[in-house]
Amino acid sequence: MNLTYLFDAAHWDFSSGSIPQLIVSHLWYVLLALALGTVIALPVGLYIGHTGRGSFIAINAGNAGRSLPTLGLLMLMVTLLGLGLLPVLIALTVLVIPPILTSAYAGIRSLDPGVVDAARGVGMRPLQVLFRVELPMALPVLMSGFRSAALQVVATATVAAAVGLGGLGRLLIDGLAVNDYSRVLAGAIVVAVLAVLLDLVLAFAQRWIVSPGLRASK
């Protein structure tokens, strides 16, 4: 067990298979999956939270999604669709949808009904209530769901390497294949650091987009 692979300058030049290049492809998978997952899950979660219709789906989506083994899904998709970005993206997006959907729903449901009634009382239309009252107030809960989705997908994107694709899993799979534990350790450390950094960035974003009035009450 040593850090020679991680601190070898040759592995930090930006070339194919180098650590920075693997970080970029890893982050690319993560960002695409988070973006796609948000586009799909956020409207559904908001709709269910706002109308209360289909809350059964929202409550059970969390556990159903968590129980789907990402590796199996990824291998299924590659077997069906062939190698490429699409199977990875599908497998990872399925992973991020449940926490985003569930937290959007839970965030809106957790609001004081009096606040929503007051918004209606001052004459806001349903969409105004949703976007100017419910969504901003649900943001803290929503963001914590988004952060846990991000954390999970950073860690899980490593399985892409198992089907021959890029990302930081390459260091793990290739290192293991040639019994180079220094490389495996480098992969593990870089992924963990990346996850912590991403969480910090999102924590900062949360402070920035959540209304100061909500922060004080927490």
Added chain:
Amino acid sequence: MITYLSNNSETVLAALRQHITLALIPVLLGFLIALPIGYLGVRFPWLYHPLINVAGVLYSIPSLALFVFLPVVLGTKILSPLNIVVALTIYTVALMARTVADGLRSVDRLVVESATAMGYRRLRRLFDVELPVALPVILAGLRVATVSNISLVSVGALIGIGGLGQLFTRGFQLFYIEPILVGIILSVLLAGIADLIIVLVQRAVTPWTRVQRGRA
């Protein structure tokens, strides 16, 4: 898929058995370890935030990395199931320590003070009052840990021991969809059944939560 199952029933059953063992032993171990750690996080409030941060970092280590890395630390063979058990125990502790702490913190101060006033000492109060009241929160966390453990075990197949995950790698290598589907379906079913069992246990051991809901 039916033909695949009938032709390979022994392989599938062995994989299923291994999957159950590898997923559930860590849940039990992790839960037992997390209880005192979570309690410490409540007993000494300055410990709470470091606890959560360490748990967060532990949870962000990819399972694959942990599976291949533990043999180096533990001195076990790479193919030893112990690696999977230890790795999943670590995840369970990371998840449950926080849940236990949050659960205990969610207990109404008045309840704790009443128990104290009735003469409960710290330890008896913890076991007879605080833990039972915190159970719904703690069991909710246990559901998450159990379900995610069951899904994580399959990643172990990449290093040769992964219960149902071995059906994934086999199907992937042979470019054959049946074993992958069987593996996914069994894994999801297993998670669903385990989840249901915890829910039923929770209903049985926390009857008062239903009474409250009935009144409201």
